[in-house]
Amino acid sequence: MPPTDIKNPDYFHKVVDCQWACPAHTPVPEYIRMIAAGRYSDAYMVNWHSNVFPGVLGRTCDRPCEPACRRGRVEEVTGAPQPVAICRLKRVAADNKSDVKARMPRPAARKNGKRVALIGAGPASLTVARDLLPLGYTVVLYDGDAAAGGMMRTQIPKFRLPETVLDEEVDYILDLGPELRLGQKVNSLKGLLSEDYDAIFVGCGAPRGRELDIPGRKEAKANIHIGIDWLASVSFGHTDKIGKRVIVLGGGNTAMDCCRTSRRLGGDEVTVVVRSGFEEMKASPWEKEDAMHEGIPIHNFLVPKEFLHEDGKLTGVRFEKVKAERDAKGRRNLVPSGEPDTILQCDDVLVAVGQENAFPWIERDIGLEFDKWDMPQVDPATMQSTNPKVFFGGDAAFGPKNIIWAVAHGHDAAISIDLFCQGKPVGQRPPPTVNLSSQKMGIHEWSYDNDVSNDNRYKVPHAPIEKTLKNVKMEVELGFDVKQAFLEAQRCLNCDIQTVFDTPKCIECDACVDICPMDCITFTGNDEEAELRLHLSAPALHASQDLYISSALKTGRIMAKDEDLCLHCGLCAERCPTGAWDMQKFLLEAPKTGYACQHR
Amino acid sequence: MTYIVKPKLRHPALPVNKLGFTHRDYEGTVSTLCAGCGHDSISAAIIQACFELAIEPHRVAKLSGIGCSSKTPTYFLGQSHGFNSVHGRMPSVLTGANMANKELIYLGVSGDGDSASIGLGQFVHCIRRGVNMVYICENNGVYGLTKGQFSATADKGSKSKGGASNMDTPLDLASMALMVGASFVGRSFSGDKEQMVPLIMAAMRHPGPCFIDIVSPCVAFNNHAGSTKAYDFVRAHNEAVNRLDIMEPRDPITVEYAPGTTEEVALHDGSSLRLAKLDANYDPSDRIMAMAYLQAKAARNELVTGLIYMDRHATDMHANLNTVDAPLNGLGEKELCPGTKALDAFNASHR
Ligand SMILES: Cc1cc2nc3c(=O)[nH]c(=O)nc-3n(C[C@H](O)[C@H](O)[C@H](O)COP(=O)(O)OP(=O)(O)OC[C@H]3O[C@@H](n4cnc5c(N)ncnc54)[C@H](O)[C@@H]3O)c2cc1C
Ligand SMILES: Cc1ncc(C[n+]2csc(CCOP(=O)(O)OP(=O)(O)O)c2C)c(N)n1
Ligand code: SF4
Ligand code: SF4
């Protein structure tokens, strides 16, 4: 294998598994150390730069970082391996910070004369607004709803995300002075293009709930509700009760929010019914767990066939029983099991079987191409459509995802819009800001706490269920207290503190090999990667995790380090007599326009 | 010296041995030796050897004298018996322990100062008595613990850190061990685990007095240019006579050697030792030749490493003394004290 090029920012970035996995590349270990040190405001601001909604995300994020977390791979000996509670630590920063208003960017002193329209005031558009406003852009924010926030406001139930938390973080952006056109739905993109905007960003989300067209749908429609419409109606206060027996159809996160909301609005017997098996459900494991904890059973392998009704009133749903089978090509299919149908009685049904994009207001003759699925053609790097003036982001770009993806798209689109408005090619992306610095403070002293905690993951305490089920607005999770937060933060392995190897200094004494608790390091003859992976001190089983390879040493061997399970404990560097290993902090800030430019 | 405790977390795919242990289960506390000390690599090799032999930790007794080397038993086999004795006195303490309980595996760990200076008399007598043990000398040519004075194994002309040359003739402990009857003699280098581990494994299975001399650079006081015990010097002058593999009865043969260059030696527990000859003329069963060979090579500044000598028909002190089968510490008063009548009869026979 050729020696590793550690100058390529991607190399060490990949070692920081959580940051690499985060769509907005939040420097996770950096803020976790700040939380451990009680520097909540600093931790909040590190988050805010990257992901714009730390308080919201600390409660609701889909947390793609957690399945990636190295901690989840190294804990086997202490019990069931679990990642660091990255998401809930983010909330700790938001909950415990002091007033951060003064640290927020200020509205631009001078306007730059460029006007940008943002359609929809969800997280994607709000991110674009935050990034462009400090640069002097005039940002005009349209939304059909009366308040900004998008689905964070209309869909996510208040018992998961209190309104005050959302308001605070939306306000940090509104304080930068966008022109608000709330309650104003855009009905023609062509019309907007004819106005004097230099660029337009489409952040209208994926607003349509999928229908379930089976017999009885029309006849019983009074008691059959589309999940996201119903949740919005609850959020706006138009709906405040539901029947005693409720069936929720669907296995995603919307279904989980529907069933838990029903439980709080009079549904005593709420049941979730899913076509697929339990494992294959789209809902996150923790959402399923929370629903079941609230006494909501989940029935699997049942396909709805008919809404039953009497005198125009819904009485139940008939389901066909299915089972999973692999076809000749190995694909998993649901086929009828042959057992008799199941009938479940109910008063109301919530249909949460999917969400769709809808662009009836975008004309098809404006140079904006749609693909065969009727989705706009969007460049995933620049977020630009085939009409160079129009950019997309969030759920509108590639279908329903989540808040953190909407934010990431927003950053990318803002960079593009800024380049576009300056007449520069949008393909020329700015590089990330990278800083690599030694953490050595003394012979065995580092600027970070290298002593690895053996604790298992801490559970976030919940408010008593008797109370939370009575009040649809009462937040269920209480969040970690400061002490739990410290202990959980200590579980973080500081994966951004990199082991940096300086080949000429190594005398091949093996001290690092011998001390390494994870058998990461090997001195060996060079070989092809596939061969090397099998012949290291311990097998390197995860091919997606890189091997760090040195150039040839004095004996002709190389140093090969498997990054996969390194605890970043620094013992190799402590035991190295020559300082060939050093622990260096790798701080990467993903490119962002606006705020980042201002503070550079 | 390292301050944090080595984390309990370990690689989830580590191999486990027959006892269900990983090599991590054979560790001791974190070393307090200088970073890069060769002695730590020897500890790691002992850990690996015990892991691979699936030795039950409670069946091992680690004994040592005084010195950095003699401190190391704290850093491996944390679940085993241990006795850190007096400077140069490890051999007699080990002999006594072995006399009392021959059922343990005895691992004597010493340094060149501990063995070749103050403990030289103990060293030779323990070996000539045939005590069943693995005696490892972690040889760095200096008194590391007392800050780097030349030891009795320092080569003539070797330079101290301050630049002074050693003018005394060195003792070669491997040659002495051969001379006084060790039935297994090896030499190795702390920077070569592939050689050390099987050598230690073979010694642990050998039923007689084993001595392994391991050159182990002292990074603090004897790892400079001009020293003959420095990493670079040893690597440049290392002449391995053979390569060892310990073969379990069912092990597949993984390394292929040219025909006629390997030799299988059955060990008493059913496993075997496979020797790949690197020097075709070297025969590790010939003691006299081995002694001559060591001297000849030493005269050319070459350090002979590998399995130097092994007596396939080794016996030990208990056989020589014809002791009972049961370990002596297990005998009760009934077995040990024949009673007044027997004493009277015995005395009477001498009147
Ligand atoms: C029930 C439910 C629960 C969810 N829970 C989570 C969660 O816990 N965590 C998570 O990360 N994600 C969650 N999501 C997904 C998340 O809400 C979305 O992915 C995210 O809000 C998308 O952001 P966006 O900016 O693309 O658009 P949205 O948030 O959808 O905002 C789009 C906005 O555009 C407006 N709009 C649409 N068309 C027009 C128009 N023509 N003119 C003017 N305005 C218009 C809409 O009124 C809306 O306010 C959930 C989704 C649902 C449905
Ligand atoms: C009776 C006695 N004399 C002298 C000493 C001082 N002393 C401590 S260690 C040591 C030499 C150790 O050298 P070596 O065995 O080579 O160990 P190393 O530290 O080099 O591994 C000496 C002379 C002592 N502890 N006890
Ligand atoms: S920091 Fe060094 S010693 Fe610690 S796990 Fe990583 S490679 Fe091993
Ligand atoms: S401890 Fe340092 S000098 Fe020794 S092998 Fe490791 S990197 Fe090389």
Ligand code: SF4
């Ligand atoms: S003084 Fe020498 S022998 Fe002692 S620990 Fe340090 S390097 Fe090792």
Ligand SMILES: [Mg+2]
């Ligand atoms: Mg010594």
